[in-house]
Amino acid sequence: MSNVILDQISEAVQKGKARDTKELVQKAIAEKIGAKDILDKGLLAAMAIVGKKFKNNEVFVPEVLISARALNMGTAELKPYLAAQGVKPLGKAIICTVKGDLHDIGKNLVRMMLEGVGLEVQDLGVDVAPEKIVEAVKTSDAKVLCLSALLTTTMGAQKDTIDALAAAGVRDKIKIMVGGAPVTEEYAKQIGADAYTSDAASAATAAKLFF
Amino acid sequence: MPIKPLCNRKTFCAKTKYNPDACLSCVNAVLSSSASAKAEVLMTGFNLKFDFAPTVKGANVCAVDVGTTTVTGVIFDAQGAQIAKTGFLNPQKKYGLDVIARIDACNNGGMPEVRGCLMREIDKFIAGRNVRHVLLSGNTTMEHIAAGVSPYSIGVAPYKPQFTEMQTLKFSDCLLSGEGTVTLSPNVSGFIGGDIVAGIVACGLEKTDKNILFLDMGTNGEIVLSKKGKLYGCSTAAGPAFEGGNIACGSHAHDKAICNAKIEGGRIVVDRPDGVSIAGGAVIDYTAALLDLNVIDETGAIDDCRDDIDIFEQNGEPAIRVNEKVYLSQRDLREIQLAKSAVKAGIMTLLAAAEMSASEVDEVLIAGGFGMALNPKSAERICIFPPEFKGKTRAVGNTSLTGAIMCVLNAGILKHSQEVADAVEYVELTNNEIFQNFYLNSITFE
Ligand code: B12
Numbered sequence: 284m285s286n287v288i289l290d291q292i293s294e295a296v297q298k299g300k301a302r303d304t305k306e307l308v309q310k311a312i313a314e315k316i317g318a319k320d321i322l323d324k325g326l327l328a329a330m331a332i333v334g335k336k337f338k339n340n341e342v343f344v345p346e347v348l349i350s351a352r353a354l355n356m357g358t359a360e361l362k363p364y365l366a367a368q369g370v371k372p373l374g375k376a377i378i379c380t381v382k383g384d385l386h387d388i389g390k391n392l393v394r395m396m397l398e399g400v401g402l403e404v405q406d407l408g409v410d411v412a413p414e415k416i417v418e419a420v421k422t423s424d425a426k427v428l429c430l431s432a433l434l435t436t437t438m439g440a441q442k443d444t445i446d447a448l449a450a451a452g453v454r455d456k457i458k459i460m461v462g463g464a465p466v467t468e469e470y471a472k473q474i475g476a477d478a479y480t481s482d483a484a485s486a487a488t489a490a491k492l493f494f
Numbered sequence: 495m496p497i498k499p500l501c502n503r504k505t506f507c508a509k510t511k512y513n514p515d516a517c518l519s520c521v522n523a524v525l526s527s528s529a530s531a532k533a534e535v536l537m538t539g540f541n542l543k544f545d546f547a548p549t550v551k552g553a554n555v556c557a558v559d560v561g562t563t564t565v566t567g568v569i570f571d572a573q574g575a576q577i578a579k580t581g582f583l584n585p586q587k588k589y590g591l592d593v594i595a596r597i598d599a600c601n602n603g604g605m606p607e608v609r610g611c612l613m614r615e616i617d618k619f620i621a622g623r624n625v626r627h628v629l630l631s632g633n634t635t636m637e638h639i640a641a642g643v644s645p646y647s648i649g650v651a652p653y654k655p656q657f658t659e660m661q662t663l664k665f666s667d668c669l670l671s672g673e674g675t676v677t678l679s680p681n682v683s684g685f686i687g688g689d690i691v692a693g694i695v696a697c698g699l700e701k702t703d704k705n706i707l708f709l710d711m712g713t714n715g716e717i718v719l720s721k722k723g724k725l726y727g728c729s730t731a732a733g734p735a736f737e738g739g740n741i742a743c744g745s746h747a748h749d750k751a752i753c754n755a756k757i758e759g760g761r762i763v764v765d766r767p768d769g770v771s772i773a774g775g776a777v778i779d780y781t782a783a784l785l786d787l788n789v790i791d792e793t794g795a796i797d798d799c800r801d802d803i804d805i806f807e808q809n810g811e812p813a814i815r816v817n818e819k820v821y822l823s824q825r826d827l828r829e830i831q832l833a834k835s836a837v838k839a840g841i842m843t844l845l846a847a848a849e850m851s852a853s854e855v856d857e858v859l860i861a862g863g864f865g866m867a868l869n870p871k872s873a874e875r876i877c878i879f880p881p882e883f884k885g886k887t888r889a890v891g892n893t894s895l896t897g898a899i900m901c902v903l904n905a906g907i908l909k910h911s912q913e914v915a916d917a918v919e920y921v922e923l924t925n926n927e928i929f930q931n932f933y934l935n936s937i938t939f940e
Contacts, residue, residue: 340811340824343794343831345937383650385924388934409925410651435590435598436649 299349692897
């Protein structure tokens with residue numbers, strides 16, 4: 284019985300049906316299914332499938348966006364129950380687009396995928412200066428920092444940010460992931476980042492390993 | 495004595511045997527000046543007549559279009575007769591294909607060489623030809639590099655150039671030998687350059703009583719909308735996919751590339767079955783055909799297996815075989831989706847800024863080589879343009895060079911080009927919610 288509802292939730296999220304997702308989550312709660320199960324086996328299971336398809340280019344940006352919206356509707360509904368049942372989020376990540384760059388579609392997809400594996404994400408927005416990132420890292424309990432750059436001319440700001448974190452003595456407090464179309468594995472290594480992935484779904488998989 | 499255009503190939507290099515040099519100079523700059531001192535310029539899509547009143551008297555003048563990819567130039571004598579022309583690949587290509595890559599190369603100490611390699615070629619062209627005035631029309635980055643001004647600030651937010659006004663420099667300021675003046679066509683912003691301003695002048699967008707949309711679909715995707723002479727402009731950053739870049743088997747149009755495709759008798763046929771690569775225009779044709787045959791669905795996913803279409807796996811993704819050597823992968827289709835929705839969203843955002851609907855647009859002018867490579871039907875099928883543009887599109891060729899020629903042959907037009915640049919209302923797409931919404935809503939093929 285319970286499996287059916289969880290499958291239905293997963294289906295609704297995959298198809299991006301936000302209202303159905305919300306109603307099904309309510310129904311599952313009413314049927315006394317554990318909040319963690321609803322989250323893991325319904326909502327997040329769906330995002331894992333969507334993420335895999337996105338990675339293979341089987342689905343594209345719009346599909347991920349509508350699935351993410353459904354996911355958010357579902358988690359919003361579930362939140363009080365998760366808290367009441369003492370389910371803690373997996374952990375926290377910080378994300379932003381680096382200084383000089385205002386592209387944010389890729390960054391937003393990474394955020395959604397991170398949320399899709401159960402992480403709480405603090406989004407600092409776009410064109411974020413190293414000092415601001417240092418401040419956020421100092422004051423947050425996040426374990427992962429994701430830096431996005433879409434311009435060849437702003438990739439350097441990823442390095443500047445890492446250097447600023449080192450200078451402020453907080454580099455070792457956090458794992459740093461870098462990405463964006465012009466960024467490569469090699470460049471990531473060169474500037475001392477901890478991880479690089481070429482797409483948002485793999486980014487979430489990689490981030491999870493740090494928790 | 496109007497002279498016939500040298501080349502007026504509608505299908506741009508596809509049907510005829512491709513000759514890169516011919517294509518580069520396929521700009522048909524032909525001038526005849528008569529006793530009545532009228533200039534007549536015949537270019538692809540144009541037959542312009544205006545007073546012959548060159549910027550310098552008693553010497554030769556030169557108009558150059560400095561494109562990121564190709565450079566074209568024409569020299570006229572004191573009587574207005576065309577005495578030389580050139581077309582070559584921008585030697586800066588070795589520093590990267592788009593302007594950001596060039597800026598990056600300049601940032602890393604490469605400025606003298608990035609600049610030098612280009613200016614040396616222009617110098618070779620004018621050398622020994624008694625040229626006293628060069629009008630250089632290029633995008634904002636190209637003009638900064640030509641002037642020896644660091645383009646650094648164009649590459650980072652807020653993407654502001656060091657200058658936008660028309661620049662008047664000495665030959666020696668621009669590494670050219672001899673005595674003379676170089677004028678840089680005025681820019682509007684970091685990503686709407688003098689090439690676009692020259693294009694506006696060439697098309698008369700500032701004085702039309704119609705509603706005209708002007709598109710330059712290179713990697714930057716500049717768009718100008720003229721609402722009965724009131725000008726709005728933006729830059730959409732479509733990327734290189736339309737030029738065959740970022741496409742697995744893609745290339746520019748050359749004599750071994752597949753340059754167009756269509757459905758015939760229920761099957762897709764290409765112009766060069768043994769082509770070794772696929773050019774941007776043909777990628778669009780092919781995508782349109784695949785949509786018509788339901789091989790890809792409206793979300794862009796490769797969907798159906800028809801017996802006559804070979805779908806195979808390539809790096810874990812489906813790919814569609816075009817011929818033995820050439821295929822289109824699922825990722826390629828995604829690249830096209832990102833590029834075409836950028837253009838569509840740019841158009842829709844400009845229309846919104848001008849408080850107009852797509853149906854009010856009377857004409858759509860597509861500048862650059864791509865305009866000629868683009869089959870309007872295919873463009874319509876993959877939804878680059880709103881459906882209301884159907885039947886209104888026209889290729890206008892190298893409008894940057896056309897405008898530059900007008901400016902050197904008529905000093906008044908040159909002066910006027912600054913007013914044109916000042917009149918363009920720049921519409922910023924960055925942080926623009928209207929653009930963002932249109933962009934995300936235009937990614938599919940619906
Ligand atoms: C949409 C777009 C815009 C929009 C931005 C809208 C927005 N809010 O983001 C607008 C029109 C405003 C724009 C403007 C500009 N753009 Co723009 N833009 C694009 C375009 C078409 C698509 C980018 C995109 O969203 N891709 C889709 C997302 C999903 O992919 P992604 O960002 O790469 O992200 C994926 C991965 O990289 C990864 N990822 C991303 N971030 C991170 C972070 C981490 C930590 C990890 C692990 C992974 C990861 O996961 C994502 C999902 O899988 C590209 C060209 C193209 N076809 O790709 C140009 C492009 C990126 N732009 C470019 C340029 C130059 C500009 C401008 C500077 C100038 C211009 N007008 O041309 C301006 C600058 C303003 C600005 N916003 O910064 C160039 C960059 C060239 C270069 N060599 O660097 C490109 C490549 C186009 C080109 N060749 O000219 N642009």
